[in-house]
Amino acid sequence: MEFPVLKNDRLLRAARGEEVDRVPIWVMRQAGRYLPEFRELRSKHGFFSICQNPELAAEASLQPIRRFDLDACIIFSDILVIPQALGMTVEMLPGVGPVLPEPLVSSDDIYKLDVTADITKKLSYVGEAIRITRHKLDGKVPLIGFSGAPWTLMGYMIEGRGSKTLAKAKAWLYQDPNASKHLLKVITNSVVDYLVMQACAGAQLLQVFESSGEHLGPELFKDYALPYIKDISSRVKGRVNELGLDYIPMTIFVKGGHYALEDLAESGYDVIGLDWTIDPVEARQKVGSRVTLQGNLDPCALYAPEEDLRRYIKEMVKKFGKSHYIANLGHGIYPDMNPDRVAALIDAVHEA
Numbered sequence: 600m601e602f603p604v605l606k607n608d609r610l611l612r613a614a615r616g617e618e619v620d621r622v623p624i625w626v627m628r629q630a631g632r633y634l635p636e637f638r639e640l641r642s643k644h645g646f647f648s649i650c651q652n653p654e655l656a657a658e659a660s661l662q663p664i665r666r667f668d669l670d671a672c673i674i675f676s677d678i679l680v681i682p683q684a685l686g687m688t689v690e691m692l693p694g695v696g697p698v699l700p701e702p703l704v705s706s707d708d709i710y711k712l713d714v715t716a717d718i719t720k721k722l723s724y725v726g727e728a729i730r731i732t733r734h735k736l737d738g739k740v741p742l743i744g745f746s747g748a749p750w751t752l753m754g755y756m757i758e759g760r761g762s763k764t765l766a767k768a769k770a771w772l773y774q775d776p777n778a779s780k781h782l783l784k785v786i787t788n789s790v791v792d793y794l795v796m797q798a799c800a801g802a803q804l805l806q807v808f809e810s811s812g813e814h815l816g817p818e819l820f821k822d823y824a825l826p827y828i829k830d831i832s833s834r835v836k837g838r839v840n841e842l843g844l845d846y847i848p849m850t851i852f853v854k855g856g857h858y859a860l861e862d863l864a865e866s867g868y869d870v871i872g873l874d875w876t877i878d879p880v881e882a883r884q885k886v887g888s889r890v891t892l893q894g895n896l897d898p899c900a901l902y903a904p905e906e907d908l909r910r911y912i913k914e915m916v917k918k919f920g921k922s923h924y925i926a927n928l929g930h931g932i933y934p935d936m937n938p939d940r941v942a943a944l945i946d947a948v949h950e951a
């Protein structure tokens with residue numbers, strides 16, 4: 600596949616641990632409701648209709664790139680397309696978020712999943728969106744592909760919606776470890792195929808979101824998250840290599856996962872994403888010098904007056920240092936954020 604030549608490779612250089620002229624930045628959820636042009640698009644189309652229409656998904660992905668001096672584009676989609684591809688219904692309800700009306704209740708329900716589904720085919724619309732976006736980006740910045748991590752997806756598949764405790768999903772872990780591991784394995788296989796498909800379609804970095812990491816703690820994480828996270832990096836990189844594609848850096852973001860940083864540093868990922876609850880200096884001590892760190896400004900810091908915001912960012916960049924570092928928020932940007940604050944954030948990172 601021939602794509603326009605990449606003009607800004609800061610993100611990829613930083614991910615590979617190479618020197619950069621300035622710190623690269625992108626923003627989790629940079630494509631989304633805080634942008635009036637996204638709300639306009641969204642007023643005309645359902646959330647998953649945008650995901651499933653490659654032209655519209657490309658448009659949503661490009662919106663933040665047109666507006667801001669970002670160093671990466673992320674493909675517009677959602678982590679819950681995997682449960683959909685496995686045969687589950689997922690709806691996006693206003694004011695609630697994603698809802699799976701028929702969640703997995705008992706281990707017997709695993710057999711209702713369409714485990715033979717060809718993920719590559721079912722989610723080919725994401726591949727098509729990636730191809731279109733790569734062309735339309737015209738090499739301006741690299742394109743990030745992504746997937747949810749197995750434990751986070753298992754959580755949604757059992758809870759049926761966002762949950763403060765994930766008590767139902769965690770009950771599976773404590774009551775039926777074998778069924779839990781079987782389900783995690785099924786999800787892992789889908790995630791691997793899905794990410795390889797994205798790499799083939801033109802994604803230039805792959806991020807895995809373990810957004811429900813904070814609910815596990817060190818013991819459960821070692822048994823129910825880490826092995827699958829590692830399996831994903833090793834199988835995806837192996838397959839990408841066998842296919843003769845360029846090396847593709849991978850990022851693991853475990854929200855609330857500072858207890859796992861030492862292990863994550865050895866898990867086969869090039870970049871570790873951090874939320875805002877850990878000090879950058881402490882994180883660096885835990886992971887050693889080899890991996891690149893990404894993060895970790897509190898998304899709410901964007902509500903601060905401009906002068907304070909600049910100070911926080913300067914401090915953050917100072918603590919992370921300018922090499923092996925990708926600036927980002929510690930989690931997704933909130934929908935009520937004024938886009939001017941994002942411009943100020945990017946500006947301040949570039950100046951720091």
Ligand code: CP3
Nearest residue numbers: 627628629630631646673674675676677678696808810931
């Ligand atoms: O980052 C980007 O700009 C790319 C697009 C993207 C979306 N979701 C679009 C989206 C990405 C990378 C995601 C990942 C995602 N989705 C995660 C992992 C990241 C994280 O936040 O921890 C999770 C847990 C989900 C599941 C999900 N999707 C939730 C919990 C919600 C509701 C949250 C909310 O803000 O309402 C969504 C909906 C969603 N995904 C929206 C967008 C733009 C808003 C939905 C809408 O337009 O109605």
